[in-house]
Amino acid sequence: MKITVGGILAGVVFGALTSLANVLSSPYGEIGARVAGTDLAKASKVLSLLLDAGWSWAALAVAVGWVAGSRVRGAAGGLLALVAATVSYYVSDVYLWDAGTDMIAWLVVGVPLGLILGTVGALARQPGMSGLIAALIVPAGAAVQMVVLPPGEYLTTSLPATVAEAIVWTVAVFGAVWALYRFWRERRVGTA
Template sequence: MIVVMSWSTRAWWLVGPIVGMALGSVDSIVNHVPVLLGEVGIARAERGGWSQAAEFGSLILDAGWAWAAAAVLVGWLVSQHATTRQTSGLWRSAAAGGSALIFATAAYYGTDLLFDGGGWWGMATRYWLVGSALLGPPLGLAGALTRRPGPVGKVATLVVPAGAALQMALLPPPPDSRMTQPVRYSVWIAAVLVTAVVTAHRGRRRNAVPSPTDPLGG
C-alpha cells in the first residue's frame, strides 16, 4: 500500500525546501545554457534557438515576481488542509513561504558554484538570504489567505499577477535581449487572464453560503 502524506499535515515543512530548491537550481541551470552551448562570447540577440528559449525562461525565472509566486504557491499548498486554514495554523504557510525563498537562494548560488566555481557565501548570497527571510513569510501568508472569501482573499490572490504586471512595466528585462518583448507581453497577458479568472470565480462564490465550520468564511 502506498501512503500519500498530505503536505498540510505531517510533511508541511517539506513543501518550502522542495519548491525552493527546484526553483533555485532550475533558474541557475537555465541561466547557464549559453555556457553549456559555448555561446558566452556571442551577443545575446545573436545566440541560437536553444539559447533564446533559455533566455525566455531565464527572464521569467530571474524576475522577482516569479520568486514571490513560488512563496505564495507554497503558502497555498500548505493551507490545503482544513486545520491550516484556521487562524492558528496560518503561521505554517508563513514559515513555508520563508523557507521556500531561503532554500531557493541557497540552491541558486549553490548551483552557480558548480558552474562557475568560487565561493558560495558572498555578499549577494547574504543579501538575498536576508531578503528571503523578510519577504517569504508574508508571501506565504498571502498564499494561505487566497482561500478566504471576500476582499481579503481577492487581494491576496491578485498579489502575484499585479506584481508581475507592475514589474514588467517599471523594471522590464534588458533591451539587448530578443526575448524582452515576448516576455513582457506574455507576462502581461497572463496577468490579465489570471485577474479575469479570479474575478469571475469569486463572483460565483459570492452567492455561495460559507460553511459555518470554516473560521475564515465571512
C-alpha cells in the same frame, strides 16, 4: 511535515532552474558559450527572464503558502521555499560558472518576505475580500514589474524580452481574472 519538505523541494528546484537558465542563456560563461545561438540558448534566455524576476520568486512563496493552507503553515512554507531557492540558486551559480555570491543579502531579504508572501498565499484560499486581495498580489506585482522594470530592458536582442513580457502579461491577466471570477462566484453562491 509534508509542507515543509514540499516547500524546500520547490525552492531547491526553482533556484537551480533559475541558475541553469541564466547559465545557458549567457554566452559569456563556458556552458553558455557552447550553446550560444542555438534554440536552447534562445529558450533559456526567455526562461531566465521569467524566472530571474522578483514577481516569480514572490509567486513561488505565494504558491507554497497557498498549498500549505493555514496562515502559520503558509508563512513557514513561504519562508522555507525562498530560503531553499536562494541557497540552491547561489550554490548552482558557484558550481555551474564560478559566480560570486551575495547569498546572505538575499537571505536577509527572503526571510521576512517569505513569511509575508507565504501568509498571502494561505489567505488567497479564503473567501471574501481578503482572499481576493491576496489572490491579486502576484498578478499586480508582475504587472508593476513589467511597467517599472520590464524583462531584458538592457538586452540588445529584444525578441526574448518581448516573448517573456507577453508571457508575464498573459499570466498576470489570467491570474487577476481567475481571482475576480472566484470572488464573484463565491459571492453569487453566498447570496443564492
